[in-house]
Amino acid sequence: MGGFFGVVAEEDAVSDLFFGTDYHSHLGTMRGGLAVLDGKGFQRAIHDISNAQFRSKFENDFRRFHGSSGIGVISDNEDQPLVISSHLGVYAIATVGVVKNAAELVKEVFDKRRVQFSEMSRGGINATELVAMLINSQESFEEGVRFAQEKIEGSCSMLLLTCEGVLYAVRDRYGRTPVVAGQKEGAVAVAMETCCFPNLGYQVCRELGPGEMVRCAPDGVETVLPPGNEMAICSFLWVYFGYPASSYEGRNVEMARYRCGGALARRNPVEADSVGGVPDSGVAHALGYAVESGIRYSRPFVKYTPTWPRSFMPPNQKERELIAQMKLIPVPGLIQGKRLIFCDDSIVRGTQLRDQVKRLYDDGAKEIHMRIACPPLLYGCRFLNFSRSKSEMDLATRRTIREIEGDTDDVAAYRDADGTPFKEMVGRIRQRLGLSSLAYQRLDDLVEAIGLPREKLCTYCWTGEDVSTPGGCSHGCARCGKPCAAGSAQAS
Ligand code: SF4
Structure with a gap:
């Protein structure tokens, strides 16, 4: 997914930039970058963070950089921030999101000739450079950002820092990702995770609305492009992506996870000896389950945090599975002969979960x-780099549906939690994973746990419905106003 942090201050702000960006490390796995404006221009550093923490890679840059404004980014893909020279002036830019129609936009740009891209990322065009090119095609930053937001399919939040020290922050068109401004005496910072603010002395001063663009100076924040009316903030922030101490739209992640766990306990009670969470994000869901059910919380798997403090995503599946196994260490006394409940944020492919379940049985778990x-x-996901699933057909659900139906894209019937197809799908996944029982959260319970109105949330990965689809979604639902093809599958 990725995350960013930007700051403008009256005094040197490199320390805030360094730690503020570091607090977004859980959002990306491949690249980290900083651009700092000093008296002479931009200083910039980009490092590979795929096998090391952001802080260890940027320690030397932290010591040598000086300046009162800068932007930093944690990225899943491209090298950034980029420093761009254009008719709008020299500026640094960082983006978070995904440009789904990049190939089409690149072709449009190439068709106009006299244009080239100089930053290639893993064999492809650097998406941040493409966004900069769209901005540069217009007469001002405001017009350029509006133009880019209209052209991009997917989502794109961005930070722009001009060589005059003006910081612009932009939230993506439908607000899938949060962008929040914080303020302290003589400084304004913009971030995606509010958890970065308290230790740096900032107070949240405002959350940007969907598509909103603000200009930041050390004494405050001013809107230059107003927010749009439609919001579809990513629900997965509360389930998995987000850091527990952060809040988006005023809803805290940790507390939402407790409510998720509580709802699971109410709907899916079972007798057991203990409740545990698959680290990290499963832990808060499990605490909520334990409190609601009255079953004691325990940690049959303990994560080796000294060297696995953050997500690490090796490129090949075999290595990923090995890492998943190395991170978690079993505690036999909490497993042998026990009936265990485990909470996890989600099932993507199910391969890691299957291996963990096997280990628990090997260690003597009873249920x-x-x-x-x-x-x-x-x-x-079509809107963020949700990197854990490369292809829809890798999803545990899709593989199961293919077993039942053969090749099909029509999976609407499997959204209805009360329907027979849904129950058959879940039954087969349970069997494949070797579980005593398996239950998923219901969409209406998840929406209630988050605490925002359904129409402000993106729930596409569960429903296939989205506000950005012209004329509503292909399935029809309460959201787009068409008769619903999947009946009670739709939470409205
Ligand atoms: S599709 Fe899922 S992961 Fe992607 S933005 Fe929507 S809720 Fe988030």
């Missing part, structure tokens, strides 16, 4: 009951 904090993932 394993899995409770999943969101509904079954049926559709691949």
Whole structure:
């Protein structure tokens, strides 16, 4: 997914930039970058963070950089921030999101000739450079940002820092990702995770609305492009992506996870000796389950945090599975002869979960009951780099549906948690994973746990419905106003 942090201050702000960006490390796995404006221009550093922490890679840059404004980014893909020279002036830019129609936009740009891209990322065009090119095609930053937001399919939040020290922050068109401004005496910072603010002395001063663009100076924040009316903030922030101490739209992640766990316990009770969470995000869901059910919380698997403090995503599946196994260490006394409930944020492919379940049985578990904090993932994310699923057909649900129906894209019938197809799908996944029982969160319970109105949330990965689809979604639902093809599958 990725995350960013930007700051403008009256005094040197490199320390805030360094730690503020570091607090977004859980959002990306591949690249980290900083651009700092000093008296002479931009200083910039980009490092590979795929096998090391952001802080260890940027320690030397932290010591040598000086300046009162800067932007930093944690990225899943491209090298950034980029420093761009254009008719709008010299500026640094960082983006978070995904440009789904990049190939089409690149072709449009190439067709106009006299244009080239100089930053290639893993064999492809650097998406941040493409966004900069769209901005540069217009007469001002405001017009350029509006133009880019209209052209991009997917989502794109951005930070722009001009060589005059003006910081612009932009939230993506439908607000899938949060962008929040914080303020302290003589400084304004913009971030995606509010958890970065308290330790740096900032107070949240405002959350940007969907598509809103603000200009930041050390003494305050001013809107230059107003927010749009439609919001579809990513529900998965509360389930998995987000850091527990952060809040988006005023709703805290940790507390939402407790409510998720509580709802799972009410709907899917089972007798057991203990409740545990698959680290990290499953832990808060499990605490909520334990409190609601009255079953004691325990940690049959303990994560080796000294060297696995953050997400690490090796490129090949075999290595990923090995890492998943190395991170978690079993505690035999909490497993042998026990009936265990486990909470996890979601099931993507299910391969890692299957291996963990096998290890628990090998260590003597009597029963394993899995409770999943969101509904079954049926559709691949089109709006963020949700890197855990490369292809929709890799999803545990899609593989199961293919077993039942053969090749089909019509999975609407599997969204209805009360329907027979849904129950058959979940039954087969349970069997494949070797679980004693398996239950998923219902969409209406998840929405209630988050605490925002349904129409402000993106739930595409469970429903296939989205506000950005022209004329509403292909399935029809309460959201787009068409008769619903999937009946009670739709939460409205
Ligand atoms: S499709 Fe899922 S992961 Fe992607 S933005 Fe929507 S809720 Fe988030």
